Amino acid sequence: MSYTYEYPRPSLTVDCVIFGLDDSHELRVLLIERAHDPYADCWALPGGFVDMHEDLYSAAARELEEETGIRNVFIEQLYTFGAPKRDPRGRVVSVAYYALVNLKDHPVTAASDAKRAEWFKTKELPKLAFDHQLIMDTAIERLTTKIRYQPIGFELLPEKFTLSQLRELYETILGKALNKRNFRSKIMSMDILEQVEQQKDVPHRPAYLYRFNKKKYAQLTKEGFVFEI
Amino acid sequence: MSYTYEYPRPSLTVDCVIFGLDDSHELRVLLIERAHDPYADCWALPGGFVDMHEDLYSAAARELEEETGIRNVFIEQLYTFGAPKRDPRGRVVSVAYYALVNLKDHPVTAASDAKRAEWFKTKELPKLAFDHQLIMDTAIERLTTKIRYQPIGFELLPEKFTLSQLRELYETILGKALNKRNFRSKIMSMDILEQVEQQKDVPHRPAYLYRFNKKKYAQLTKEGFVFEI
DNA sequence: TCAAAAGTGTTTAGTTTACACCCATGC
DNA sequence: GCATGGGTGTAAACTAAACACTTTTGA
Structure with missing residues (x-):
């Protein structure tokens, strides 16, 4: 052929x-x-x-x-x-x-x-x-x-992740340390994460696990919200 | 063939x-x-x-x-x-x-x-x-x-332009009014414009004309400067 | 009780926003 | 002198950065 x-x-x-x-x-x-x-x-x-x-x-x-x-x-x-x-x-x-x-x-x-x-x-x-x-x-x-x-970093993490995991991801890709307190405040104020459960069997205070809420993000974006780290 | x-x-x-x-x-x-x-x-x-x-x-x-x-x-x-x-x-x-x-x-x-x-x-x-x-x-x-x-807006203007022209360009493309004073401060603090001459024969205070300094921008970018309007 | 990491309160510094004013020109 | 747009000073509001602290767990 x-x-x-x-x-x-x-x-x-x-x-x-x-x-x-x-x-x-x-x-x-x-x-x-x-x-x-x-x-x-x-x-x-x-x-x-x-x-x-x-x-x-x-x-x-x-x-x-x-x-x-x-x-x-x-x-x-x-x-x-x-x-x-x-x-x-x-x-x-x-x-x-x-x-x-x-x-x-x-x-x-x-x-x-x-x-x-x-x-x-x-x-x-x-x-x-x-x-x-x-x-x-x-x-x-x-x-x-x-x-x-753009909130694409979540794609590199498991579906449920801790805020520390998310911060470390940004630290890796941006190549610089981010202040723990300020990173938390910023990401939480965006209101695009959904708290799902808590870590278990960790030898320290268990962290909350979060999931990226795509629908919420789409909604907020329509209202003029701009994601930025 | x-x-x-x-x-x-x-x-x-x-x-x-x-x-x-x-x-x-x-x-x-x-x-x-x-x-x-x-x-x-x-x-x-x-x-x-x-x-x-x-x-x-x-x-x-x-x-x-x-x-x-x-x-x-x-x-x-x-x-x-x-x-x-x-x-x-x-x-x-x-x-x-x-x-x-x-x-x-x-x-x-x-x-x-x-x-x-x-x-x-x-x-x-x-x-x-x-x-x-x-x-x-x-x-x-x-x-x-x-x-x-990215400083691509300059490509839409003549080589020499006034700050008002530049601001109006951004207002058009971003679809919102920008404060005259603040736009000036922001763009001038970037230090990427070169003052070249003054307007002539205009029925108001003549504006300075500026030119985008590509070399300067490239240099600053290398040093970590990030353009943002 | 200790180590480890999670999570919080608050001050300070810096940046952005808003508003009001003066300036230079041609007609 | 007046209309027109150019250009500036500064206070208030907001946001980001920095730092030190408390909490919760397993071993």
């Missing part, structure tokens, strides 16, 4: 930068090891070709699941990379997405076609295939700026 | 949303009237197919110049639209860009191939071709959020 067109067309792919936070509050990304040339055995972002009848978001979600088993997570379009020589096979334009996941829910799984997958610290990345380092840099930049103005 | 591939490929286009401010401080966009089907005679964003050897930004800049004569202006990637049925001719994925121009420098010019071009108020848009209304909405949303955190 082959397909013929009057004018040449680039290939279209999607690539995903998947972020997670590890136990020691370090930002990590999930990479896969390529099985085939070009860049065989090189670490790369999961991704692949866009099918003719699926939209771009679906393509990103499908590739994410096929190559890492991850599904039902936050995915958002990042940027489209189209430098003419970014792929040695010819003209390939890639629509990059980034995903935020709770790392604990997604331990390293052998990917579908026997390639390895591994969570790397963003500060200790191996050499990446294609222009994936550029995509990575763009994604990290986007994450660090966006997390201040 | 024809081109044959093993797998089907979508067509790849770029589209441009071009913003300008008119004399009465209204936000406008430059649209062109389509000469051919689909959507013949319908208003649409300037755009066209990406050539095989040009990068995406160059394609956007080229199409902008070919269809409107505008060149050397601020252009930035917006978002990539790829819904399977967005174009009745088949699968067409479009990388959208937005441009900011000083409207006075670009009066309505007959576009290269005899189509009409016209500056429309964003609040009074005609029915647009394809999914261009969606692209437009996305661009307006991006402009209004981005202008608060």
